[in-house]
Amino acid sequence: MNTIIELSYILAAALFILGLKYMSSPASARKGNLMAAVAMFIAIVVTLLDRQIISYTWIIVGIILGSIIGATSARMVKMTAMPQMVGIFNGFGGGASALVAIAEFFKLSQNSNLPMDSSITIILGVIIGGVTFTGSFIAFGKLEGFISGSPVTFPLQNVVSALILIVMLVLSVYIIGWEANWLFFYIIIGLSLLYGVLFVIPIGGADMPVVISLLNSFSGLAACAAGFVVKNDILIIAGSLVGAAGLILTQIMCKAMNRSLANVLFSAFGTGDMAAGGTTAAGDKSVHSIDNEEAAMVMGYAQSAIIVPGYGMAAAQAQHAVRELTELLQGRGVDVKFAIHPVAGRMPGHMNVLLAEANVPYNLLYDMDDINPEFAHTDVVLVIGANDVINPAARNDTTSPIYGMPILDVDKARNVIIVKRSLNPGFAGIDNELFYNPKTLMYFGSAKEKIQELVSEVKKL
Amino acid sequence: MPEGLLMSITVFVLAMFVGFEVITKVPPTLHTPLMSGANAISGIAIIGALLVTGRGNQYIDLIVGVVAVVFATINVVGGFLVTDRMLHMFKKKTTEK
Known part of the structure; x- marks a missing residue:
């Protein structure tokens, strides 16, 4: 009996490793997760057969209770709340x-x-x-x-x-x-x-x-x-x-x-x-703000567009509106791509999950290194709720606290539209010179409303 | 050093290397599902919880053990289900497009 238990544990270990390996491609990832779950199941079942275990009542109560809590929260949780869900499961483990x-x-x-x-x-x-x-x-x-x-x-x-x-x-x-x-x-x-x-x-x-x-x-x-x-x-x-x-x-x-x-x-x-270093007096600089119609014109008549989502998109739950906009623009022949910064959002891969939820095909999503060379020949970049990851100070300003951080080269595109509530600095607490760049168009408002309004304006074009 | 402990340390070191090798290849798109899948796997502590609860010789084992079983089960069941939900969304697109 002990040999069988030991062998089953080895089988479970192998399945865990294989499962993680399968997770490395979107096509097989679901199977990988299933394999890991099977491995866990095997490990649990053989442990229960172990002779060391003499009383089952409380184990069963515990498992049932845990399963109900785990399964309900896994089903109820919104995709935008995924970081905290993963966080709390971690805590229980x-x-x-x-x-x-x-x-x-x-x-x-x-x-x-x-x-x-x-x-x-x-x-x-x-x-x-x-x-x-x-x-x-x-x-x-x-x-x-x-x-x-x-x-x-x-x-x-x-x-x-x-x-x-x-x-x-x-x-x-x-x-x-x-x-x-x-x-x-x-x-x-x-x-x-x-x-x-x-x-x-x-x-x-x-x-x-x-x-x-x-x-x-x-x-x-x-x-x-x-x-x-x-x-x-x-x-x-x-x-x-x-x-x-x-x-x-x-x-x-x-x-x-x-x-x-x-x-x-x-x-x-x-x-x-710690922001003192990078801040320059913003008082004398002016920003160019645009309305729905102008934004729709710039987006709708572009040949190529790159969308840069950030935490602001997640917070406003704007991902579905973004997908609608994407489809609309694609229908007009605009080449739409997404640029995903590795730390956009609140957990690794956060943006990818949200866009996947909204049915944006994942082959439109590009990592920082792949998309950066493309900004220079892109007509318009639409930034939704991202700030520090597009701040050129990271490249130019040696006194800035974020100097040296790899950023998306948004400022190299022909036009930049930034959807943002206000001119307030981002998380790092530093001003973003990109806002005052002559080719930057500030599109003030909440991410979700603005994108929805943009969608209806583009429809009218 | 006891021989069993030495064996366990060997297993630990080798498994860490396997982990690094297997996981470095995961693309950024899948970082969230990877994390939540891995997170579900860390619920393996449930095995320890089962052993503690099941030996049933002490009041304290029972109380601590059952709480551990509940915690670990939440982690395992919730973790795998939520990962599956996410990966299901990724899969949809490959078939549609």
Whole structure:
């Protein structure tokens, strides 16, 4: 029986790897997800057959309850709310791993002599899992709007965080090296939960792609730690796959912002006080604003157009209107493409999911590196709710806080229409010289209304 | 160092490398589904939760274990379903266009 269980775990591990591999192409991705789900199912079923398990009642209750909550939220969630959904699922995964480690601590520490390898992995599991748990809930709150999306800071924040880490370290060393003190263990649980809050709360909304990716990685590593704790390789394998995936995404996101991970996590970017360098007095500069009719003329009579979506499109839920506009323009013979910046939105690939929901064919979507050479010979660029990712200061102004960040070369196109509520600076808190460029047309209003109005005007042409 | 632990560390290191190799190839279009799919996989902690709950020898195991089972199941079921929903949207276009 044990051999069968072990073999099934290996089968599940192989399916997890294959599933992730299949995820690398849109055509096979759905199958990949299904394979991973099957792998999970196999792992769960063989575990239930394990002789170590003697009571099933509460397991069944737990599974039914979890399935109902999970399935309902997965069905109800709107595509625009996907970042917070992924965030909160992450938190539950991390929480589960921490709880497994906690239960194991209570079991092992009863005969007072906790082997060193168990105590190390238990503490790692509790800390990583605990941080993931509360960190994800804070990320969820920020994305959902319960908590301010801008960085929340207080005096000596970094000092307090460092102190917490030191206390956790000291207590851990005591538990590992001397005795399994329950009080100290409770304090470690509490501090890791607190640290999760402090870790995410100073990070601003537009940096969420990095945070969500990192928490994703943590939830994997927490599962890994739980695997070491219960001495089960399938947890270690699946956990490290997720850990690796999250780390890669984190790296891609940081690179796309030209900032180090440490800078994203600890600098409370976007509070505004660091903007001084890049800001030039805007008072003497004028902007050219246009109405619906003019915008429709520019778009409708262009030969080529590139649409640049940003978080503003997601926030206004304008993706369906954008699809309608795209089809209308295509019907008039305009060559329409989409330029997607890697950190547009609140999580990696956010724009792609929204446009897919609105039925925009994914072959119209281009990554930054592929589309940048095309701006120079494009008639018009329509920017919807994006700002920092098109700010030429990242290229020209060495004093700007975003200098060096790869941007979409929108300013090279013949005309630029920017849909925006006001001239307020974007997340990084810096002015955008592109707004004052003579070829830029500001189209003021909420993304959804403006695009809908644009659609009806283009129809009249 | 206990032999079992050494084995586990070997598995951990190798699996990390496999993860890096397999995932670097995912195109940006699929980053969100990849993330939410991977996220569902991290619900593998459910195995640990089942073992803890099922050994049923302690009150504390039962309480902590059941909560862990609920959490992990939310992660697994919700994660896979939501990923499937997203990928379904991507698939639609290939057949229509």
